[in-house]
Amino acid sequence: MKNLIITLITLLAINSNTAIAQKAKKTKTVIIKTSTECGMCKTRIEKAMAYEKGIVSSNLNIDKAELTVTYKPHKTDPDKIRLAISSIGYDADNLKANQKAHDDLPDCCQKDGMNH
Numbered sequence: 001m002k003n004l005i006i007t008l009i010t011l012l013a014i015n016s017n018t019a020i021a022q023k024a025k026k027t028k029t030v031i032i033k034t035s036t037e038c039g040m041c042k043t044r045i046e047k048a049m050a051y052e053k054g055i056v057s058s059n060l061n062i063d064k065a066e067l068t069v070t071y072k073p074h075k076t077d078p079d080k081i082r083l084a085i086s087s088i089g090y091d092a093d094n095l096k097a098n099q100k101a102h103d104d105l106p107d108c109c110q111k112d113g114m115n116h
Ligand SMILES: [Cu+2]
Pocket: 036, 037, 038, 039, 040, 041, 042, 108, 109, 110
């Protein structure tokens, strides 16, 4: 009986490890260039990413102006992620920021040279 319990526990442990490994495999990471300027941008972008479907996590490097996004490829893709970034007012690689969203950003977060 004791052996059976140990076997069961071992099997459960192996199963959950496999499940975690499979889950980890199902995500992809993409690095997207943005037009971020400051810590407020970082908070804003990462918060927006948290609400996006299929995005597991995101981290913005302000110095490099690069957003690293981990996502589920069966739920979203880099183009959709770029569109989401553009829609809150930031450039995403070659995709330009949505002009209206950009203009609604605080002055310190707007891109240099985009004056009106
Ligand atoms: Cu900012």
